[in-house]
Amino acid sequence: MKYFALLRRSAAVCALAGSGVLLISLLGIAPASGQGTAAAPAARAAAAGEPVGDPARGLHKAATCLGCHSIPGYKADFPSVYSVPMIGGQNAKYIENALKAYQKGERRFPSMIATAKSLSDQDIADVAAYFSSQR
């Protein structure tokens, strides 16, 4: 019985991640023409040939993130139960590196791997800029 409950739960997580991926790709197209509001760290990133994050664009790409990270008291339940981290106001570079680590398999959390793999480098920069801009 327990096994089936777990199976159902992971199926739900997969479905959630899947729909998030779909949502992200749908949303990703629309705001791409939006104006960039880049500041000082942007110039540094641009100089290094990296995508420049835009918090406004990031908001439109963050629907999947908000579904866990912006719900008070939300806990991840697989592979173990603990609160999902607060990422509002976190350093953008750290968020970018974490997402890329999930993409590369250096961090192994199933729903974050699925989410990270759905993001382009530009998406990652935008989402990181959005969360780091929160105060």
Next chain:
Amino acid sequence: MTRFKLHLLVSTVLAAGLFSAGAQARGNADDGKELATKKYACASCHGANFATPIDPSYPKLAGQHQDYIRAALLAYQKGDHPTFGRSNAVMGAQAKPLSSREIDDISAYLASLPPALVLKR
């Protein structure tokens, strides 16, 4: 007292203990402060007050959820474990020597600090 009443009393006390242990935060923040600021020098990268890391690629930790910090440190300890691990050269080395008691204390301390992070949309 009948045997039944005694049994009831014992189970009630045990159950109460179990619930309060679950609700109570793990670890000792005062011991954690000693570990995080001195013994393991976590602040030398994560910054004074753990709100101003010395490099933007390092996370702010002040006020982060205790159970998340605990899970992250355990994951760094497990390294390349396919389900629970996190592979990171620096944090892997830092987390390795920590006892589970020390992880509880450090995470209790970091969570107790004035928050550098927010939860909003």
